Amino acid sequence: MPQSPSYQNRIELLQGTLDMLILRTLQWGAQHGYGISQAIRINSGDVLQVETGSLYPALHRLERQGWVRSEWKLSESNQRAKYYRITALGKKQLLTDQARWQTIVDAIAAIMQADPKRS
Amino acid sequence: MFLRWWRSASRRKEELDEEIQAHLRMAAEDRIDRGEAPDSAREAALREFGNVALVEDVTHDVWRRRWLEELRYDLRFALRTLRNNPGFTAVALLTLTLGIGANTAIFSVVNAVLLRPLPYPHADRLVYLSEWTPQIRFMYISMPDFHDWLARNTVFETIGGYRIADVTLTGVGEARRLQLRQVTPGLFATLSATPVLGRLLTPKDDQPGAPPVLILSQDFWTRELNRDPRVINQRLNLDGESYTIVGVVDNSHWHIGWPEVEAFSSLGRLAATPPFPNRIDHRGIYALARLKPGVSFEQARDQMWNIAGQIAHQYPQSNSSVSVNMMPLLPGLVQNVRQPLLLLMAAVVLVLLIACVNVANLLTSLAIVRRQEIAIRCALGAGAARLARQFLCESILLALMGGAAGLLVAYLSIGTANSALVHLASSTIPRLNEISIDKSVLFFTLGVSLLTGVAFGVVPAMAAYRIDPQQLLMNSGRISTSGLSRAGVRGFLVAAQLALSLVLLLATGLTIKSFFLVMHQDRGFRAEGVLTAFLTFPPLPYQDDAQKRSLVEQLVEKVAGLPNVTAAGFKSPLLGDSEAMFTIEGRPAINGGDEPFTEISSVTPGAMEAMGIRLIQGRFFNAEDRADSEPACIIDDLMAAQNWPGENALGKHLSTEIPRSPDGQRPWRRVVGIVHHVQHYAGDWPTLAGTYLPYSQFPLSRGVAVVLSNLDQASLEPAIRDALHSLDPNLAFYSVQPLTSIVAEDLAGRRLVVVLLSILAAVALLLATVGSYGVMAYMVSGRTHEIGVRRALGARPQDVLQLVLAQGLRLTLSGVAIGVLAALAVSRFTRGLLFGVKAADPLTFAGVVVLLMIVAMAACYIPVRKAVGLNPLDALRHE
Numbered sequence: 002m003p004q005s006p007s008y009q010n011r012i013e014l015l016q017g018t019l020d021m022l023i024l025r026t027l028q029w030g031a032q033h034g035y036g037i038s039q040a041i042r043i044n045s046g047d048v049l050q051v052e053t054g055s056l057y058p059a060l061h062r063l064e065r066q067g068w069v070r071s072e073w074k075l076s077e078s079n080q081r082a083k084y085y086r087i088t089a090l091g092k093k094q095l096l097t098d099q100a101r102w103q104t105i106v107d108a109i110a111a112i113m114q115a116d117p118k119r120s
Numbered sequence: 121m122f123l124r125w126w127r128s129a130s131r132r133k134e135e136l137d138e139e140i141q142a143h144l145r146m147a148a149e150d151r152i153d154r155g156e157a158p159d160s161a162r163e164a165a166l167r168e169f170g171n172v173a174l175v176e177d178v179t180h181d182v183w184r185r186r187w188l189e190e191l192r193y194d195l196r197f198a199l200r201t202l203r204n205n206p207g208f209t210a211v212a213l214l215t216l217t218l219g220i221g222a223n224t225a226i227f228s229v230v231n232a233v234l235l236r237p238l239p240y241p242h243a244d245r246l247v248y249l250s251e252w253t254p255q256i257r258f259m260y261i262s263m264p265d266f267h268d269w270l271a272r273n274t275v276f277e278t279i280g281g282y283r284i285a286d287v288t289l290t291g292v293g294e295a296r297r298l299q300l301r302q303v304t305p306g307l308f309a310t311l312s313a314t315p316v317l318g319r320l321l322t323p324k325d326d327q328p329g330a331p332p333v334l335i336l337s338q339d340f341w342t343r344e345l346n347r348d349p350r351v352i353n354q355r356l357n358l359d360g361e362s363y364t365i366v367g368v369v370d371n372s373h374w375h376i377g378w379p380e381v382e383a384f385s386s387l388g389r390l391a392a393t394p395p396f397p398n399r400i401d402h403r404g405i406y407a408l409a410r411l412k413p414g415v416s417f418e419q420a421r422d423q424m425w426n427i428a429g430q431i432a433h434q435y436p437q438s439n440s441s442v443s444v445n446m447m448p449l450l451p452g453l454v455q456n457v458r459q460p461l462l463l464l465m466a467a468v469v470l471v472l473l474i475a476c477v478n479v480a481n482l483l484t485s486l487a488i489v490r491r492q493e494i495a496i497r498c499a500l501g502a503g504a505a506r507l508a509r510q511f512l513c514e515s516i517l518l519a520l521m522g523g524a525a526g527l528l529v530a531y532l533s534i535g536t537a538n539s540a541l542v543h544l545a546s547s548t549i550p551r552l553n554e555i556s557i558d559k560s561v562l563f564f565t566l567g568v569s570l571l572t573g574v575a576f577g578v579v580p581a582m583a584a585y586r587i588d589p590q591q592l593l594m595n596s597g598r599i600s601t602s603g604l605s606r607a608g609v610r611g612f613l614v615a616a617q618l619a620l621s622l623v624l625l626l627a628t629g630l631t632i633k634s635f636f637l638v639m640h641q642d643r644g645f646r647a648e649g650v651l652t653a654f655l656t657f658p659p660l661p662y663q664d665d666a667q668k669r670s671l672v673e674q675l676v677e678k679v680a681g682l683p684n685v686t687a688a689g690f691k692s693p694l695l696g697d698s699e700a701m702f703t704i705e706g707r708p709a710i711n712g713g714d715e716p717f718t719e720i721s722s723v724t725p726g727a728m729e730a731m732g733i734r735l736i737q738g739r740f741f742n743a744e745d746r747a748d749s750e751p752a753c754i755i756d757d758l759m760a761a762q763n764w765p766g767e768n769a770l771g772k773h774l775s776t777e778i779p780r781s782p783d784g785q786r787p788w789r790r791v792v793g794i795v796h797h798v799q800h801y802a803g804d805w806p807t808l809a810g811t812y813l814p815y816s817q818f819p820l821s822r823g824v825a826v827v828l829s830n831l832d833q834a835s836l837e838p839a840i841r842d843a844l845h846s847l848d849p850n851l852a853f854y855s856v857q858p859l860t861s862i863v864a865e866d867l868a869g870r871r872l873v874v875v876l877l878s879i880l881a882a883v884a885l886l887l888a889t890v891g892s893y894g895v896m897a898y899m900v901s902g903r904t905h906e907i908g909v910r911r912a913l914g915a916r917p918q919d920v921l922q923l924v925l926a927q928g929l930r931l932t933l934s935g936v937a938i939g940v941l942a943a944l945a946v947s948r949f950t951r952g953l954l955f956g957v958k959a960a961d962p963l964t965f966a967g968v969v970v971l972l973m974i975v976a977m978a979a980c981y982i983p984v985r986k987a988v989g990l991n992p993l994d995a996l997r998h999e
Contacts (some may be wrong), residue, residue, distance in 0.1 A: 035143040039150075053143070053169050057136070057179040065182060078149055082142040083135070 019051065019059050020068075021098040024091050027069060033082040034060060060085060068094050132183060136176055144169060194513040201490075201514055208486050209518070212479045216522025218883060219475030220572065221529030224557075224565045226468040226876075228534060230461050231564070232555040234454055239373055241312050242410065246449035247417065249279070249407040249424070251442050255717050255808075256699060258445055260402035263391055265431060265439070269407070270306075272427045275420040279409040280307025281387055286822075288658035290850060291357040297656055297854035298358060299380060302387035310410045311374060317341075318352045318367030326388030333386060334363035338370040340382040358385075360660035400438040400777070408449070421446045454551070459952050460873040463627065466949075467880045470624045472572065474884050477617045478891040480576035481610060483515060485898065487580045508581035515577025516570060523569030530565075531557055579609060614895045615935035621888040622939025622972055627950055628881035629964040630957055635874045637956035639867060644756075644798035646732030649686075649828055650859035651836050652694060655844070655851065656822040668819040669747060671847055675825065676724050678843040682836075685829040689727025690815060692823030694862070696800030699808060704763055705773035705788050718759060719800065719808040720776055722818040728754070728795065730828040731859070738770050738793030745792075745814040752814055754793040759809035769794060776811060779818045789813070802866040803955045826859070833858055873953070885975065893979035896928055900983040907987050908994070917988045924987070928980030935976070936969055 026032060026040045037060075038051045063069045068091030076082045087095070144165050151161035169175070202209045237243045249269070251259040261269075266281050273279070282303045289298040305321040313320065316338050325333050334356055336345070345351055355362045363385060371381055387405070395401040411420055424444040432439040451458075487494065494507065534555055662668050672690045680688040692698075701715035725741045736757055745752050753774065760769035773788040781787050800807045815823075829836055837856050844851055864871075900907075907920050947959035957964065 033142065033146070034139060035146040053140075054171070054175045054178060057140070057175055058182050061136075061179050061182040076142075076146065078146070080142055080145060080149075081138070082146065083139040 017098070018102070019055055020063060021095065021102060022049070022051075023056075023059060023063060023085075024068060024087055024095040024098070027085055027087040027091070028095065031072075031074075031084040031086040033076065033084050035082070036076075037085070063091065066094075067091075133176075133180055136179055140169075140172060140176060144172075191513075194510055195517065197510065198514040198517045201486075202518065205486060208482055212482050212518055213522050213525065215475045215478050215482075215887065216519060216572065217525040217529055218887075219472040220519075220523045220526030220565060220568055221533070222468045222526075222880065222883070223472050223568055224526050224530035224561060225533050226461075226464050227564050228530060228555050228557055228561045230465050231558070231560050233551045234450075234458060234461060235560065236551075236554070236558075238450055238453075242413075243449065245277075245411040245413070246310065247409050247411065247420070248445075248447045248449055248452045249409055250445045251402065251428075252445035253441050253443070253717075258406075259442070259699075261405045261407060262399050262402050262438075263396040263405065264399045265442070266405060266407060267391070268431055269424070269427060269444075272430070273420075273423060275412060275415045275423050276409040277412045278306045278309040279407055280304050280310040281405050281407045282307050283387055283404045283406075285385075285404070286656055287358040288656055289356060289358055290360070290658060295658070295850045295852055299382045300358065301381050301384050302390065303384050304387050307408060308369070310408050313369050313371070315367040316370050317349060318365070320367055320369060321384070321386055325386040328389060328392035330386060330389040332358075332361055332363045332389065333366045334358070335367045335369050335384040336365060337372075337382050337384075338368055339372055339380075341368045356383075359658045399435055417446075417448060457869060460869065463631075463950060463953060464873060464876055464880075466946075467624055467627060467877055470620050471880050471884045471887070472568070473575075474617050474620050474624075474887045474891070476572055476576040477613050477620070478887050478894075479515075479518070480579045481613055481891055481894055483511070483576060483580045484610060484613075485894070487511070511581040512574065512577045515580070516573030519569045519573030519576070522572070523565050526569075527557070527562075527565050530561075579613070610895045610898065611931050614892050614931050615938060617888045617891050618932060618935025618972060618976060619939035619942060621884045622936060622968060623943045623946065624884045625881050625968045625972065626939075626943045626964060627946075628877045629968050630950060630954055630959065630961060631877050632874055633957050633961065633964055634953065634955040635867075635870050638803050638870060641799065641802065641956070643800075643802070643863075644733060644796045647859040647863045649830060650731060651827045651829065651833055651840070652855075652857060652859050652862065653825040653827070653837075653840055653844075653853040654694075654822075654855040655825065655853050657851070659821070662821055665747070665819045668821060669816055671851075672724060672815060672819070672823070674847055675844060676726055678847070679825060679827055679840055680726055682827075682829075682839050682843070684831045685827055685836075687726050687730040687828045688825065689730050690724040690823050690825050691727040691731070692722045692815070692820040694824040694826070695798070696807065700811075701777045702774050702811065703786075705775070715777075716763075717808055718755075718776065718811045720778075720811045720813060720818075722813050722815045722820050722823070724815040727815075727826050728812065730826045732828075733798060734796040736794045736796060737768075738791070740793060741812075741814045745816055747816045751787040751789040751817055752792045753789040754795055754812040755791055756795050756797040756810040758797040759811060760791075760794050762809055774811070776813070779813070802863070803870070825853070888972075889975050889979055892932075892976050893982070896980040897983035899927070900924060900987045904987050911988075920988050921984055924984045925977070925980060928977065928984075932973055932976040932980070936972060939972075940965065940969065 022041055023037055026037050026044075029040070032040065034053075034056060038053070038056055041049050041051050060069070060071075064071055064085070068088060069085045070088055071083050071085050073081060074084045144162075147165035147168065148158070148162045151164055152158055156164065166172075238246070240246060249261070250257075251261050251265065253259055261281065266279075270279055280303060282301050285300050285302045287298050287300050289296050303321065305323060305326050308320045315335070318335075320335060321333070324330060336351070341347055341351065351365050352367070354365050356365060357363075369384065374381075390396050395403060411417065421444075424446055428439075428443045432442060447455075497507065534557065657668055657671075662671070676688055676690055679685060682688075696719060698720055699717045700720045702718050703710065703715055723741060725743060725745070728735075728740055738754070741752070741754065753776075755769060755774075763769070763774075764772060769791050770793075772791050774791065775786040775788050777786060795812070798807070798810055825840065827836065827840065833856065840856070841853060844853060903924065907924070910920055910923075911917075943965075944960060951959045
């Protein structure tokens, strides 16, 4: 079976990063599972393809922790779908996650860009 | 809780499935919008999604795992906590084992006696039937009335009549009494009985004048005949009549009060034999019936009332005020023990509540010991809800362990107590031999344990919501600042405990007082020193009144002449159970059935004297009262007051429905003596006014020899038996026992309740004492520092003592006040069990209140004494 190009370019997400991406996506407004996966794919320029086997457990975990709320609504195409909405707690969590992620990125960047000859 | 979790879990699963289907549809639609063919688009979307079932499973686990994992964690942690505090665990478990064990034991009795259905098919459709008059609630059914019911009713599947008819079995060894029931075929059908051997009664056996047949009980067949199958068609001689044995039936599990019955014969064959055809004669027949399916109890009762109305209309002479009394079988069977058992159940629940309070106190103390651990857990992010759940988990685990131990205790105590209980009260409490731990008892214990766990766990769990971790950590050395150790909660617990104990102690006090009053009740006769010997005459040769008369006269004379015998006589019946209608000379005639009833008994000279019945006026019977002399009677003061108010009854005339003179007339009898009323049953069970007839004029074929003597049974019994044997070797007393033990048997039920209640009250008092002592000691130790300061500032020991005791007194008083109010509120439930005391008996109330105050103040005084005795400097250093 031929694999699609986006599948080959897939990047393994760091543990916890998916939660942050989902919360970030939901900041644009309530969205259903399919919509979230599409948004992440499009916004990452087809680099990040979220697997459903990770997406749905993550969504339910977020809901259990009270960071998102879910409700059944009709989609644009008049389909009944479960929409997720970020909660105030979720927004706070997103800020924490983002800050931590920034720290990690900076730290990794610092290591990667450091000039070995200078040390 | 589990159910709700289960339901929400299954709903979640459905929603998840729908969510994923929506995902697949939208993905496919996007592809179609991009120009793919619908079929391949759907396939591609599915492929892109991956394994739907796996995704569903993994997602669902997100919810499931947390619940199970946290439970496992909570349980492990709870176990560790209990293990690390062995002293606490031991005391708490012991308390719970006592509380739950007692509940399980009492409930297993309630379950076996009151709740478990009787072991017949459709037992809920079985009813008792008797006749009813305004004066007698359960009157025997007359044979013609019974047959009319049988013919006219459309509401019963089957009706069986039965009649107690003990007979003398002769021809097989020594003459002996056989416990016989005369029954109609419908009785076996109603009880769904099948023969073990041979057959039961047929309609042919039920015809008037049918040849007598006998069905043996399995027990008799086993005990006396070695289960010999050849007994069928053999003959037995009962009361001089030859019966053919046609079958054997197992009646050991019959619950209508006679598992001890040895044989059954036909009742219907006597229908044409006097006095049975007489509608006015009610001779020992009751009935048992099974409602047709779909017929309600009320429908059936209405129809029976209707039929009784028709009969009364047809036969106003005999039936004008006779109706039907109908009662469901089980409630009827247990009506006398229902209230005492429910009282015991309530008492044992009170004990459990007190035990709960004690354990709640212990848990609160434990929480204080653990405050540092709790503070750290709070600081590390454990929420109040999480902590509360942890506490609840601990308490429920504790309660379940206590429940398991309690079940074991109940099982063992039922095993050992069963024989004792049966011995103590088997005759008064039906179904006592059926007590066992069955499914309902197990569920009850489980439920009670869970409830208990929640009940005493809720206090520390609530306290968890008031925890301020920071303060807890900072003040870890100090007591009585955090929400866990608030004196208010514990003070409330002590007051509650005292209140509960008070209610139980009061109920017990009142019951004990009633028991003593009943025991020392003046019943109008003296039981001490009286030996009773029961005798039934076989018809041959005793169908003849002269034969009976001469035998009884000689027997009394012989027995009265024995050395050390003060008085002796023959009385029938011994006590109660023989009502007869009467009329008074010179008063307007009353329709049959409307006539007043009196309790009649036939006595020889010497019988009333032997029983210590006290003469008020006139004389006792003597040798002058012969069969052919003037008809005489002795009445009691109640009879005199009811029928000749303000007059002297002596010398007046009355006539009773039995005995009749040979021409069928009711002779006028002259009142020759007035005696004190005899209360036939213990307590306030109503007894009709009494009339005594001379045995010579009313010779019955059964009765009791009563012998007053200063000898004990062992030395007297052989002499009495010899006296009878010398007169007629075919006769034998079937039961010889002191009158005191017959009276005591009457009290067995009450005695059992008193014993059990006293045990429960003692346990409650012990638990309450331990509980209040613990709390008081704790509160005093919390004030040790303060006491030191006061002492250092010059307070005298007695000032301090007064101060702290006042606090304890306040708690005690509020507990006592609540308890008294609660006891007054519930007193109307105990009223029926009391005798001679009011439910609000001031003496008992005062006694119990004083007792409880002394106990509570003692529990308070000891720790205070210790605190005051401390050197002020030591007290100040006490932290």
